Amino acid sequence: xxxxxxxxxxxxxxxxxxxxxxxxxxxxxxxxxxxxxxxxxxxxxxxxxxxxxxxxxxxxxxxxxxxxxxxxxxxxxxxxxxxxxxxxxxxxxxxxxxxxxxxxxxxxxxxxxxxxxxxxxxxxxxxxxxxxxxxxxxxxxxxxxxxxxxxxxxxxxxxxxxxxxxxxxxxxxxxxxxxxxxxxxxxxxxxxxxxxxxxxxxxxxxxxxxxxxxxxxxxxxxxxxxxxxxxxxxxxxxxxxxxxxxxxxxxxxxxxxxxxxxxxxxxxxxxxxxxxxxxxxxxxxxxxxxxxxxxxxxxxxxxxxxxxxxxxxxxxxxxxxxxxxxxxxxxxxxxxxxxxxxxxxxxxxxxxxxxxxxxxxxxxxxxxxxxxxxxxxxxxxxxxxxxxxx
Numbered sequence: 591x592x593x594x595x596x597x598x599x600x601x602x603x604x605x606x607x608x609x610x611x612x613x614x615x616x617x618x619x620x621x622x623x624x625x626x627x628x629x630x631x632x633x634x635x636x637x638x639x640x641x642x643x644x645x646x647x648x649x650x651x652x653x654x655x656x657x658x659x660x661x662x663x664x665x666x667x668x669x670x671x672x673x674x675x676x677x678x679x680x681x682x683x684x685x686x687x688x689x690x691x692x693x694x695x696x697x698x699x700x701x702x703x704x705x706x707x708x709x710x711x712x713x714x715x716x717x718x719x720x721x722x723x724x725x726x727x728x729x730x731x732x733x734x735x736x737x738x739x740x741x742x743x744x745x746x747x748x749x750x751x752x753x754x755x756x757x758x759x760x761x762x763x764x765x766x767x768x769x770x771x772x773x774x775x776x777x778x779x780x781x782x783x784x785x786x787x788x789x790x791x792x793x794x795x796x797x798x799x800x801x802x803x804x805x806x807x808x809x810x811x812x813x814x815x816x817x818x819x820x821x822x823x824x825x826x827x828x829x830x831x832x833x834x835x836x837x838x839x840x841x842x843x844x845x846x847x848x849x850x851x852x853x854x855x856x857x858x859x860x861x862x863x864x865x866x867x868x869x870x871x872x873x874x875x876x877x878x879x880x881x882x883x884x885x886x887x888x889x890x891x892x893x894x895x896x897x898x899x900x901x902x903x904x905x906x907x908x909x910x911x912x913x914x915x916x917x918x919x920x921x922x923x924x925x926x927x928x929x930x931x932x933x934x935x936x937x938x939x940x941x942x943x944x945x946x947x948x949x950x951x952x953x954x955x956x957x958x959x960x961x962x963x964x965x966x967x968x969x970x971x972x973x974x975x976x977x978x979x980x
Contacts, residue, residue, distance in 0.1 A: 597624025613692035615769025667959035743800030
């Protein structure tokens, strides 16, 4: 294995039962920070993300979606239904710092891997569980899924256009956020263990992660029974320039509408609409006037005018444009790899940059069961590989 001595989680061992997105995103961060993450995968099947991309089934057990979330991890196949497989897991738990799963509540218990069972084997174990809705409550037994969590949490109902009842965020917003919270909770528990010597249970859910994402909005609603919608601000929205759209926010300044009028050298609309309340009430009229002005100029012209007045703005870009931006490269946000199945591939790196500990591809996203024998030998568990059908 590559040297991880300079990485902050060097020496931390993680037994990773997670699959799909929320869990693997969390353990990817642990792996990037130097932890030895061992994926426990079902023989012949493996992580669900090996077989699906955007809901499309794939025959191969490697695809860009799986590869993007599983670098710097090792994979072992274990039939956890068999007695031999269970004994392998118990043997590994003795040497682990963290066990993490994203099954529904109770699944790990049925498998024989409850928190109580594993804590008895290793009192220092950090036992992390990522679920859809949490371990108890009316929704606890429901499967978790990103778009469902968007809908249940209220996030989907907040749209810029009041005529649209809901809007699906097209990337895995809940999974990414839940995965980050999972990593955060595990690292906090590890720091706590340094003080107490005892392990702890960490629980996160997609639902809670989305509720927490609306901290300001919830406080505003609870106080005033009104929806706090940043997209409802008088300038917030898409404006079509000659050669493409821009987005204008107009926040964090005393009078953004006045500044935007100055940027396009038009009559000051704050005279008929002097305060935020009147501007929000007349947003359609204000934006209709502004859209006509924006349409006269190229995107670059518009941005230069707005930036000259310190109005927050940006071109509306495709992901491909963002990936090609020099800022992305300067921030070291892309990693290149030569995968044994997919060939040359560029993936997104970790957004957390720690001095003297750069994120690299130390281990290629593993083939299914690629490290089974290696791990069994390393932990003195060689013999029955626990892969027999059970």
